[in-house]
Amino acid sequence: MTELLSARVDSWAWAVRLFKTRSAATAACRAGHVRVNGERVKAAAPLHIGDEVRIRSGGFDRIIEVRRLVVKRVSAPVAAECLLDHTPPPPPRETVALVAIRDRGAGRPTKRERREVDKLRGR
Template identity: 35%
Template sequence: MPKTSSHEAIETIRIDKWLWAARFFKTRSIAKAAIEGGKVHHNGERVKVSKEIRVGTELTIQQGFDKKTVLVKALSGVRGPAPVAQQLYEETEVSIARRELIATQRKLHNLARPDHRPSKKDRRDISKFKQENDQQFDQFWSYNDD
């Protein structure tokens, strides 16, 4: 069993504890839930909460829309300040580029949203449009079924 004292070198540590110490998740129980939910992978495969990781391990972590591929640079069993936690891992170049691309696509997709809610008249027009299209769709399929 590895000791988590800050004075002794740690060779391996449980993945849930490392994710918490590296500040990917706010609590160990949230980290555990993410691992059990299939949000954390090692070598393309889901991991168990008790998985022991070492320096050099490559992990894929999904948080919301973001999917990060990180390389473990150091191990720690204690949660420290954010600058210290960021030294525990390094995100791969491919992962950074992929996240930036997806973020820009998400921003472009959200630009098509209207800046206001539909008014009562707008909602009526939308409903009328949907009903007309549903009728045309039904007519098309009933015509082609014959």
């Protein structure tokens, strides 16, 4: 087997199971949610061994180091060998801000409900 010198960012991210579909990986690149070595990249940008890939999803960044290049989708154990995850652990649930949830179609909040929401948020 010949070693790859570079691979497309979207293809590699899909192959190592960071995205469910290749089109989702391409869309994330197009939206600017994927950075390689600190730079926003297009889907076809070349990726090399040792590059740092940051993927923004769910409000948090995943920080991945490329250890091996693949272009075809691989099994989960092989995918784990292709990357090194430097993502910090998520913050504890207590530090995440509370969000008031309203039922869909409930209309505008009343003055009393608005005061309760403000009280919840600590205002």
